[in-house]
Amino acid sequence: MNCPYCEGYDYIKNGTYQTNYSYIQKYYCKDCGRWYIENEVKGEKKPELNQKVIELYEEGMPQRKIAETLGISKRTVYKKIKKYKKEEED
Numbered sequence: 115m116n117c118p119y120c121e122g123y124d125y126i127k128n129g130t131y132q133t134n135y136s137y138i139q140k141y142y143c144k145d146c147g148r149w150y151i152e153n154e155v156k157g158e159k160k161p162e163l164n165q166k167v168i169e170l171y172e173e174g175m176p177q178r179k180i181a182e183t184l185g186i187s188k189r190t191v192y193k194k195i196k197k198y199k200k201e202e203e204d
């Protein structure tokens with residue numbers, strides 16, 4: 115993954131540390147000299163799934179159908195779309 119601050123790809127891995135859930139990989143960006151971790155995006159375990167939900171939503175697919183297509187619950191779809199709309203407004 116590239117640096118979330120400057121989007122540079124020139125990084126070095128610098129060990130891992132353990133949380134309750136998983137190991138987190140630490141990185142040091144040589145471009146901007148900042149530290150970052152692999153799971154920097156908080157609460158987004160599957161960002162690619164979010165993207166897919168929004169993609170289908172933008173195509174005009176009903177939420178029920180999105181849930182079916184991606185094999186997730188309607189509630190999850192609803193929450194993701196709601197969050198997406200909120201971010202659009204900001």
Ligand SMILES: [Zn+2]
Pocket residue numbers: 117118119120121122143144145146147148
């Ligand atoms: Zn950087």
